[in-house]
Amino acid sequence: MWKNVGLRAFEVWLISRLLSSPSFHRVVRKVHRRVHEVRRGEKLYDPEDFSGLHIDKPNDFKIKKFLNHYREELKDQFRSLVKK
Template identity: 70%
Template sequence: MKWLGIRMLEIWLIQRLLRSPIFHKGVRRVHRKVEEVRRGEKLYDPEDFTGLHIDKPNSFDMKKFVKHYKEELQDQFRDLRKK
């Protein structure tokens, strides 16, 4: 009877662990690292890219800035002509 109680506790703890998102996140990290070592390349992780930093952070491209600035000015002048 004692072993039955220990077995039930073990089953309950395993079920609780498998429902935990933190456990799954840890397993994903370990799996990704193992695959990187096996393949010899860094794997793409969608969780790292949330869409907030499409370009490199803290990078400034003068050509892109000037192009965007010119487009904005053209749009403003178009709006002034329509009025």
């Protein structure tokens, strides 16, 4: 019995953390927008797109670019170790 109570309390805690996270709400908003576009055939516009908040993205992180650069650096380091 106490095991179930502990699991239930842990589940409630996890759900509260999930519902309080902004990233979860962004994902739900994007999924809702896509479903609406598919069902109705009309595009929904996000007000944030027009607010000017996303004009400059200085922290625009591209994972593929990073991985290519990282791989090249590892190759260069390996080459320098082999030459010695």
